[in-house]
Amino acid sequence: MAIKPLIDLRSDTVTKPTEGMRRAMHNAPLGDDVFGEDPTVNALEQRLANMFGFEAGLFCPSGTMTNQIGIKAHTQPLQEIICHRESHIYCYEGGGMAFNSQLSTRLLTGNRGLITAQQVLDNINEENVHKPITSIVAQENTSNREGGAVHKVGEYQKVYEVCQQHGLKHHLDGARLFNALAVTGDTPASYGKAFDSISICLSKGLGAPVGSVLVGNADFIKLSRRIRKVFGGGMRQAGVIAAAGLYALDNHVERIADDHRRAKQLEETLKSLSYIAEVFPVDSNLVIFRLAEHVLADSFIAKLKGEGILAINMGPQLVRFVTHLDVDDAAIDSVCATLKTLA
Ligand SMILES: Cc1ncc(COP(=O)(O)O)c(C=O)c1O
DSSP: OOOOOOEEOSOGGGOOOOHHHHHHHHHOOOOOGGGTOOHHHHHHHHHHHHHTTOSEEEEESOHHHHHHHHHHHHOOTTEEEEEETTOHHHHSSTTHHHHHHOOEEEEEOOGGGOOOHHHHHHTOOOSOTTSOEEEEEEEESSBTTTTSBOOOHHHHHHHHHHHHHTTOEEEEEETTHHHHHHHHOOOHHHHHTTOSEEEEESSSTTOOSSOEEEEEOHHHHHHHHHHHHHTTOOOSSTHHHHHHHHHHHHHSSTTHHHHHHHHHHHHHHHHTOTTEEEEOOOSSSEEEEEEOTTOOHHHHHHHHHHTTEEOEEEETTEEEEEOOTTOOHHHHHHHHHHHHHTO
């Protein structure tokens, strides 16, 4: 009996480099990046900085590191960060904002991951010795735990105005920012007018194996480079992996629309199934759904695994599928057919 290949919908981080990407990595010109001498890293950092309307960039191993460095470079201990209660920096970075930056955290509930200008205004601490000093607002686009929710840059520009009026920094976790851009048609440069810093991941929707880039103004990136060294993130011939990022920017941006179309197909199928209580609105490549009361996520995920489909748990009854470079139309058709048999 033929063994069905696994269809891995756990995350868009599971993709393997394509042949073309591997060739680009093999051929990349290299140097020691801690000395600032890796031409491929320098090219990647400058390219993303220019694209998003900033002066400089910093290549790091992970999106967690670019977020944590960005937050640390913008703040001082005893200050407070405003972020969404479902944000990655709060839920999935191990308490790093307290550990690395000694920050107090103001958690807000917002519309599908977005913190609005009014919410910021309502949550800035007044000058009072009892209260931490509000100093930064962090956003996430697309919002992972809100099912890949996408917001338009105009919303962030309004928040940025408030941040500037009150001396706050505005940071974006743009782990899947290229997914958001594919949906809204906003230009990357417009983001430079809405944030002080952005973390951009290459290893998610863009399909590179490793790497994220933090972009911002030159002084901020200079400080961030020092912090990266202290965090142990200074890499040497890192052009080997930066080349994958450059290749992804050239070859994997347009195709993101295919991932979104396939996520919609999953949404449609899931909505038609009696054992699904709710499907979060699908804007991009993430599909989160709630199982009916009597079905638990872990047992449903185990059942799917038996059918060769991998998914992850986002709560006792929440399951997440993610479409990406390594799942094609045939794979999604097969997942939809299987889902219909599991009723
Ligand atoms: C929204 C978001 N931000 C940040 C990260 C962190 O990226 P990394 O796994 O590279 O640390 C992730 C990872 O999935 C994410 O989904």
